[in-house]
Amino acid sequence: MQASRKVGKQAADREPAEAEQSAEAAFASYAAPLVDAAIEHANEVHEDASPEALHKLRVSLRRLRSLWWAFEPLLEKGGNTRQRALYKYLATAAGKTRDWDILIALIAGNERIAPELSPQLQAVRGDALATSRETLSNAGVKRLLQDALSSASKELNTAHERVPLQTFVEQRVAASERSLKKRIKRASRAKRSNYTAFHDVRKAGKKVRYLLEFFEPVLSGNHKRVLKRLKRIQKRFGTLNDIVASEMLLRDNVDLLAGSGDTDAALRWFRKERKRRMRAAAGLLRKL
Template sequence: MKRDSRKIDKQAADTQPAGDGLSAEAAFASYAAPLVDHAIECANAVREDASPEPLHRLRVSLRRLRSLWWAFEPLLDKGGNTRQRALYKYLATAAGKTRDWDILIELIAQDESIARKMTPTLLEARGGALAASRETLSNADVKQLLQEALTSASRELNTAHERVPLQKFVDKRVAVSERSLKKRMKRASRAKRSNYTAFHDVRKAGKKLRYLLEFFEPILSGSHKRIMKRLIQIQKRFGALNDIVASEMLLRDNMGLLAGSGDTDGALQWLRQERKRRMRAAAGLLRKL
């Protein structure tokens, strides 16, 4: 994952503008094109490789695209931008369905007695999800959708009458994202431990801000190393919590499918205990930050 992010960032850096005297409208394609190319590359890999990694890379790539479109939201048609971001979310969700089974399988494997009986059924369900993901992504024609989105947004921005200085624009958008994260962290720190939604909102806001810093760090005013360090901590701790919550929900939603495949009650009990432990860990991190 980290190697993949560095690869994307390096590709983007080769084409991204320095920022001096450049407008945000003119710079958009330099940020978007490498991300679109990478997402198309990942979508092609999914068709050829059934392992978890290509689907994970595709989902991450689509999330980065969604964050970039959010960053340029003030300069784009509101309705079109909303629809485009919804499309990225839809495609990412399609890729994520198989990834969710992979995570559940990895977690269940930590208890050998449960995994021995349950894993074959989980793998069968994972195969069905993979087939559905591939069909959805194939029917969607990811390459055409993403190329059309890039062309449409670039045309809209290139024909805009007004021009906004790039550095001023990205400074403002990153500041908006930072305020959003702080607001959600404050809300989560006061929330009850049963209120997972508040913790999930922190994770999403943190991920968006991290993507923006990765996009725009070379031209942002001031240093953001400290906040980036915090974001990495948030993503790791809150991501681990999300894995458990998503796996518990997936198992509960498929009890009928998994009936007779092993000790599902034991698996749910282990996941529930692990969720509580990871919730405490996430709350502890909030107190430190």
């Protein structure tokens, strides 16, 4: 599923200065908007309790993590690893509440599951939101992200060597595509019960998609077809992930929900739906 490397109209229309820019010099132009967006979404979470606010924050942090991965060969290895771990930690903090939102939505939209569960789920979700907000507030997201941007920019701007931006991003996109292909092959051979292999495809697909979205103006060729395939993967495997994560969340919190509804019926439905979604994901893999 490797993207085309032929020079098309998009490459011909590229600004000369952009094509000749070094990867080191271009880093801040990619990172700064992502940092600003993540800070903005982190602030919104403290004012807006909606599922959408949390989702935007988690996505912005995932995009930052992918960008730091892209520039990994040019950054000090230890610092880059720590920074990506930080983004993952912050995304997980937001994700704990987001996971409850997904579970609530799935149960609310299913007539087979007793609606008595919903009020108790909302209460637990409220507690999770308070914890997410506290974690993000204590972390000092704005300072952490601005310091990360400043440190990485300084490191790259003082580097002795310079790598042409186009050459660099072509190599990094190709590396992400190879990783995705490897994970697709592994998942295709895995047993249906091996959800981790399917989840790895989803994560690798997201990384390729983010990199193509970051660097599309610089890359040669047209990547619309590749992006379309990646969106199919993300949709199919994202639905599977929602089912698996919700089932696990419900199973891990059965005691909290005792007496609020028929959790056994809900778990039976999730188990059945997980198997159906696994078959659908495996079917898509055979077509890739």
